[in-house]
Amino acid sequence: MSKKIGDVILNVSNISLAFGGVKALTDISFDVREHEIRAIIGPNGAGKSSMLNCINGVYTPQHGSITFRGKTFNHMDSHDVATMGIARTFQNLALFKGMSVLDNLMSGRNLKIKSNIFLQALRIGPAEREEIMHREAVERIIDFLEIQAFRKTPVGQLPYGLQKRVDLGRALAMEPQVLLLDEPMAGMNVEEKQDMCRFVLDVNDEFGTTVVLIEHDMSVVMDISDRVVVLDYGKKIGDGTPDEVRNNPDVISAYLGTSH
């Protein structure tokens, strides 16, 4: 299977982020090409989530810039990021727990709903048609993620693995160009991990979505990603294909420790 990997879509250059005296990220640069699966790995506290939060606009880095589709930003604004087509999932689920699966996914369509609020309230004319259109899109995602049976269930009642799927579904509902996944397999059993891997690969394959993936579990990452960035203590210690990274001595020592 040969995928078409395109040009650089997202470029992170010289990002540094500190919280008070703690340096979360130091001078990090890497790029993400269109349609690829790009993983960011590293031990606990390496700054993986911080990196994602910078791209997503939750944190503002002190130095460096991020270029997305030719536009360079020193600070990403959460709302603009979503508008530009970057969606994300969360490490510690951040779903709308009181709302049903359907409503959670529909909320992902929010930016795309254009009709007048008064028409929506009365469900008439164009608003009705638009609602149906979005509902269809959401139904396709529900089918894709195999969560048909839980449409109307409040998300808070679902088991953890399914909540993770809903989280992914909500991001997919935005029809993003780039999908940021923050530890999508965290806390899952082997079977759930395999399911999630399959979904990520399918998303990448069927929709051509570029995926930036943070993961803890090396084996998962090596199997599904095209290129890998390795962070340790906020610094980049490796970048390349899974094989290159696997044989990089710095990476091995960060993960396994070195003998002195």
Added chain:
Amino acid sequence: MGFFLETLLGGLMAGMLYSLVALGFVLIYKASGVFNFAQGAMVLFAALAMARFAEWVPLWTGITDNRLVTTSIAFILAGVVMFLVAWTVERFVLRHLVNQEGTTLLMATLGIAYLLDGVGQTIFGSDIYKIDIGMPKEPIMAFESTFPGGILINKEDLIAAAIAAGLVILLTLFFQKTSTGRALRAVADDHQAAQSIGIPLDRIWVVVWCVAGVVALVAGMIWGSKLGVQFTLSTVAMRALPVVILGGLTSVPGAILGGLIIGVGEKLSEVFLGPYVGGGIEIWFAYVLALIVLLFRPQGLFGEKIIDRV
């Protein structure tokens, strides 16, 4: 029988006023997960604005013979004032508290409450004002043929009830059927996740506080025209507290039904139970009722079930 029905109706009307205040609490809680202590202050602020504008508009415009026009202008102006309040609150308070704990936001609303109390009285004066929006006050007699003496119904109360009902229908449609409503519920659940799907938090907060401001305005207007506008109006909101607990913090219909139950309960218990225990039931009845409900249903009668996976 006639007397019982009259008491019941009186209770329903009082309850409806509680409902309107409670509705303001519910709206902000539903849409931002914040229990807004400033709701009472907003009612007072809105009522003061309405009362003074109703007084000033005829002077400014020179229209003295058409009350409907001047009242409408006053209402719109008061609405604009409430919009400014909403915008200011978002700009100077909420914007800086994104992603903070609920408790932090709660304390902030407490501050807003004091500020609004003070600023309101500084701008609009601290006398007792009356709002006269020209609702017919004369009571009508009903069921004269059914009961001896019939029942006295206040026309003003009927109109107020109609206004409240209309407001509730609008709000329900807004919350359940529109994408903005969905966005509001999303923001209440999780700020960060809401931002990640591109919901503009700042705009949403202005919308919610505006809606709550308009509800406060309607509540303030009706309370004010019945009982006059004065500082104590701000504490009336505290009487709506048990209503919210009873109905559930997240339920619009709950706020309405809760208000009605408490209004009716207060009046009926005062009239029929009062003589046996020496009266004064009205003051504590609501709280006791709310406590009992909390015992069996912590989320209130209609609130969203609290789900917590451990």
